Amino acid sequence: MAYNDFNMDNHWLPFTPNRSFRKNPRVFVAADGIEFTTHDGKKVIDGISSLWCVGAGHNRKPINEAIKKQLDTLDYATAFQASNDRAFQAAERIAAMAPGDLNKVLFCNSGSEAADTSLKVALAYHRSRGEGHRTVFIGREKGYHGVGFGGMSVGGIPANRKVFSSVLLPRVDHMRFIHDPVNNAYVNGVEPEFQEDLLLELENRILPLHDPSNVAAIIVEPVAGSAGWYLPPKGYLKRLREICDKHGILLIFDEVITGFGRMGTNFGADFYGVVPDMLNFAKCVTNGVIPLGGVICRDKLYDAMMKTDAPEHVIEFFHGYTYSGHPVACAAAIATLDLFKQENSFQRAGEMGKVLGNAFHSTFKGMPNVIGIRSLGLAAAVELAPLAGAPGKRAYEIFLDCFKNGALVRPAGDTLVIAPPYIVEKSHIDTLVNTLADSIRRHA
Numbered sequence: 425m426a427y428n429d430f431n432m433d434n435h436w437l438p439f440t441p442n443r444s445f446r447k448n449p450r451v452f453v454a455a456d457g458i459e460f461t462t463h464d465g466k467k468v469i470d471g472i473s474s475l476w477c478v479g480a481g482h483n484r485k486p487i488n489e490a491i492k493k494q495l496d497t498l499d500y501a502t503a504f505q506a507s508n509d510r511a512f513q514a515a516e517r518i519a520a521m522a523p524g525d526l527n528k529v530l531f532c533n534s535g536s537e538a539a540d541t542s543l544k545v546a547l548a549y550h551r552s553r554g555e556g557h558r559t560v561f562i563g564r565e566k567g568y569h570g571v572g573f574g575g576m577s578v579g580g581i582p583a584n585r586k587v588f589s590s591v592l593l594p595r596v597d598h599m600r601f602i603h604d605p606v607n608n609a610y611v612n613g614v615e616p617e618f619q620e621d622l623l624l625e626l627e628n629r630i631l632p633l634h635d636p637s638n639v640a641a642i643i644v645e646p647v648a649g650s651a652g653w654y655l656p657p658k659g660y661l662k663r664l665r666e667i668c669d670k671h672g673i674l675l676i677f678d679e680v681i682t683g684f685g686r687m688g689t690n691f692g693a694d695f696y697g698v699v700p701d702m703l704n705f706a707k708c709v710t711n712g713v714i715p716l717g718g719v720i721c722r723d724k725l726y727d728a729m730m731k732t733d734a735p736e737h738v739i740e741f742f743h744g745y746t747y748s749g750h751p752v753a754c755a756a757a758i759a760t761l762d763l764f765k766q767e768n769s770f771q772r773a774g775e776m777g778k779v780l781g782n783a784f785h786s787t788f789k790g791m792p793n794v795i796g797i798r799s800l801g802l803a804a805a806v807e808l809a810p811l812a813g814a815p816g817k818r819a820y821e822i823f824l825d826c827f828k829n830g831a832l833v834r835p836a837g838d839t840l841v842i843a844p845p846y847i848v849e850k851s852h853i854d855t856l857v858n859t860l861a862d863s864i865r866r867h868a
């Protein structure tokens with residue numbers, strides 16, 4: 425198929441430079457395993473699990489079959505004042521995978537909705553306990569929590585906030601970013617040890633400024649994914665947990681990327697041994713096939729909201745989406761989680777992550793313009809010096825060039841990230857890394 429076989433006048437692409445795309449379209453028409461076919465018949469390796477979603481690889485029959493069966497059984501049912509059997513089953517499976525007493529799953533359809541849902545739960549929970557004054561949220565610089573107004577407000581990627589800054593939530597602050605480009609530019613498969621305690625700023629400046637008694641929740645990604653795979657210092661998340669406990673502040677982990685196997689464990693919470701009060705998920709839970717997201721809440725949040733003087737016919741939490749717990753999405757989730765278990769996928773992700781990390785460090789270190797390499801779990805990032813006066817351009821051009829040469833990689837600022845499906849083989853990693861290395865050399 426030639427690209428002018430379809431009309432490009434109507435589809436406005438998200439998070440994409442549309443003018444550039446029209447000149448050089450990248451359109452997938454099929455996928456199998458770890459490989460796409462494009463509209464012009466090219467094969468492209470999916471080096472980013474299609475935005476961190478497709479852990480089990482593309483076109484997995486057990487997931488496809490479960491969806492088809494569900495469509496023929498119960499296609500959809502209202503999510504309010506009733507539910508469906510698959511939603512209960514999927515929630516049970518997800519809660520069983522989550523650590524501690526993270527047992528109550530509020531479904532939604534995306535990571536952005538999960539972010540806003542978790543912030544709203546925090547407000548409602550505090551209010552139900554007579555602490556409605558807790559309305560301050562704290563995020564982190566370069567955090568990404570989607571594109572809803574709540575998620576954007578606690579998010580910290582400047583370009584995502586710039587145009588909307590005047591209407592973001594008013595009572596939000598941000599912790600410092602977690603990166604030390606001098607002492608920890610290169611990190612391979614370990615938790616970086618920082619000379620500086622990044623959380624002193626939270627304890628000594630941010631919390632006293634707002635007064636901790638006013639703070640509803642702190643939200644962080646265990647690993648900063650969208651910013652370019654930045655790893656928290658050793659002990660950081662544990663200490664964050666302790667600070668939250670000390671002040672009655674809820675801790676939210678946004679695990680949209682780190683959830684369901686990317687770290688070689690069920691969740692980032694397991695990898696770091698820290699249980700948050702809420703855990704947001706979206707990607708990988710259905711292998712990307714059908715949208716599904718959610719917030720897993722600790723029992724105490726649900727219990728507090730059920731302990732109300734309101735009569736029983738009154739809704740306890742005025743929140744939800746028409747498609748919360750959609751039966752087809754939940755059937756896809758159950759089949760995906762079964763498949764991950766059968767194939768021991770998360771363990772494999774952890775093992776292949778070491779192969780990927782070693783390949784990154786042995787190939788890219790010392791190459792032109794390389795100023796950092798970070799790998800942990802099944803994801804690795806190589807950071808490049810930006811072109812003078814044109815931040816992001818070098819990585820964008822390398823991304824285009826890699827695509828032309830059969831590898832889908834992800835540019836984030838001037839960082840390039842590879843995060844392949846868990847079924848990745850060493851030969852795919854070699855191809856991806858070599859394609860990226862050739863391109864970095866061509867753009868020196």
Ligand SMILES: Cc1ncc(COP(=O)(O)O)c(C=O)c1O
Nearest residue numbers: 534535536568569570678680681
């Ligand atoms: C940590 C995190 N939170 C939220 C989101 C937003 O998810 P969605 O695009 O499904 O709304 C993303 C997307 O990449 C993410 O990485």
